[in-house]
Amino acid sequence: MSPIAPESVRRVACVGAGVIGGGWAAHFLARGYDVTAWDPAPDAEARLGRLITAAWPAVEQLGLADGASPDRLTVTDTLEDAVAEAQFVQESAPEKLELKRDLLAELDAATASDVVIASSTSGYPMTDMQTTAARPGRLVVGHPFNPPYLIPLVEVVGGEATESWAVDWASAFYTAAGKSVITMERELPGFIANRLQEALWREALHMVAAGEATVADIDASITEGPGLRWAFMGPCLTFALAGGEGGMAHMLDHFGPSLKAPWTRLAAPELDDALRSAMVDGCADAAGERGHADLVAERDQGVINVLRATGRLPRRAGEQA
Amino acid sequence: MSPIAPESVRRVACVGAGVIGGGWAAHFLARGYDVTAWDPAPDAEARLGRLITAAWPAVEQLGLADGASPDRLTVTDTLEDAVAEAQFVQESAPEKLELKRDLLAELDAATASDVVIASSTSGYPMTDMQTTAARPGRLVVGHPFNPPYLIPLVEVVGGEATESWAVDWASAFYTAAGKSVITMERELPGFIANRLQEALWREALHMVAAGEATVADIDASITEGPGLRWAFMGPCLTFALAGGEGGMAHMLDHFGPSLKAPWTRLAAPELDDALRSAMVDGCADAAGERGHADLVAERDQGVINVLRATGRLPRRAGEQA
Known part of the structure; x- marks a missing residue:
């Protein structure tokens, strides 16, 4: 060729x-x-x-x-x-x-x-x-x-x-x-982003079907919540940051048991040592030379920039909606 | 009281x-x-x-x-x-x-x-x-x-x-x-946003566990893709816009069958008339007076603002990475 x-x-x-x-x-x-x-x-x-x-x-x-x-x-x-x-x-x-x-x-x-x-x-x-x-x-x-x-x-x-x-x-x-x-190294139906999107989408359809949430609730729950972070920091690094100075390892050890809770209709994977290491090492690679404080500062500035960019800085105390 | x-x-x-x-x-x-x-x-x-x-x-x-x-x-x-x-x-x-x-x-x-x-x-x-x-x-x-x-x-x-x-x-x-x-009108374990986040998170863990994607792939697939939209437009309205002028109704009728495909480990809900109506009507309510062209213009400006705010306008043709 x-x-x-x-x-x-x-x-x-x-x-x-x-x-x-x-x-x-x-x-x-x-x-x-x-x-x-x-x-x-x-x-x-x-x-x-x-x-x-x-x-x-x-x-x-x-x-x-x-x-x-x-x-x-x-x-x-x-x-x-x-x-x-x-x-x-x-x-x-x-x-x-x-x-x-x-x-x-x-x-x-x-x-x-x-x-x-x-x-x-x-x-x-x-x-x-x-x-x-x-x-x-x-x-x-x-x-x-x-x-x-x-x-x-x-x-x-x-x-x-x-x-x-x-x-x-x-x-x-x-x-x-x-x-x-x-x-991608290998084929996977739905590839990567669509598999993730689709899992979220199916859960949303389940909730609407069961009368547990409306379309408006679902959209607001993302745009006012996780969606703001996901514009610049993916779910893995976001989750690692929620673990504070203990990072992904702390989160997996702390929230591992609640993976077994019936939070979604999706069965949870077994959180074995290999998976734990893959997640922890992957987040360490993603962080690179940036320490926890650097990542927090970067995330905070990112959210502020996104809030500004989308015209949605939080109202101040005492202001009317 | x-x-x-x-x-x-x-x-x-x-x-x-x-x-x-x-x-x-x-x-x-x-x-x-x-x-x-x-x-x-x-x-x-x-x-x-x-x-x-x-x-x-x-x-x-x-x-x-x-x-x-x-x-x-x-x-x-x-x-x-x-x-x-x-x-x-x-x-x-x-x-x-x-x-x-x-x-x-x-x-x-x-x-x-x-x-x-x-x-x-x-x-x-x-x-x-x-x-x-x-x-x-x-x-x-x-x-x-x-x-x-x-x-x-x-x-x-x-x-x-x-x-x-x-x-x-x-x-x-x-x-x-x-x-x-x-x-929320009624209790739901995980509430709304966490149920959605958790479904995505479980799918991510499954992919890492199966060697189908790395932490870096997963994070990039969100921040370079759906995450940019979700900062200001939720998954329902985003999905409706992907249906072009036919909106949510077109998307459900068109992609309904592929809900049955094994894209995620999460079983799909039955896409019956009640669920279809709830989704279509919910998106119509969300759109309000805004027509398709208005929503497209709003989404486009939103993505541009978010790309600017996060310092990630696409490179131009010919520029090096």
């Missing part, structure tokens, strides 16, 4: 132009790429135009790449026209396995064999989607978060038939295109 | 002065209250001093209430001295049921019967904790998030023996003290 260098890519194709595919198109346009797009829906071009128009003020604020323009979008009549000249293809079709399988096989047939094709699937393993493609080695998952033009994360992972160069290439390309990449 | 008006409270007691109790003390001091604190640990006073010193620059940035000062803290030698003059008591002892039960009974005995006593418990229902108190009617849960001086949320709920005036009083007091309150 002699694929183009990831940072030399100029033309990308977005196949499927709904909320996610259109969001990808907005992102790549903002980063200065030429973008071709195709979608079988009759109103796709108009809808895509509305989406990019709505996204543009946001991407302008982030700072456009040199030469970036919404005019560098071409909506094509056929899938083949969309990908013929593309140096990278982002597939964002509806979340149906058969459909994705067929579409990826078509994209494979319509592109040179050294062009990486990434699927935006939010949960299917590439191993299950690449079964009918003739040259599945360059098929990867590149799973974004909505909207792709603002949320940095992309999860990159290959399937069993994916060649390792394609995973490396995709990770390098997304990084060059301004994304924040997690490259 | 003729309790003091919630907005007239001037003296509060913090019983238990670890990370949470100390964080409460910092919050109440910053909001201009006189605070008494008691903790049985021999080094409690020194540790509490360090915690308040570390918190003070943060609460100063939020803006102190008139007259607020760390000097208005008194650490007492006995529990009785701490609560004798208090107009509100916040209990933040370690998370052990027997200990909390005994401590709440002691606090009950040491305070006038119209003083509301709130427990910071992160999971025990008040019904299980108030069993040995002589006058359990004024015992409530007031569950904060760490650090209490920065994260607005408090979940307020009573137990079976709690009188409704005490729940109302606590909600009004916390609001006057600058907190954001969710008052």
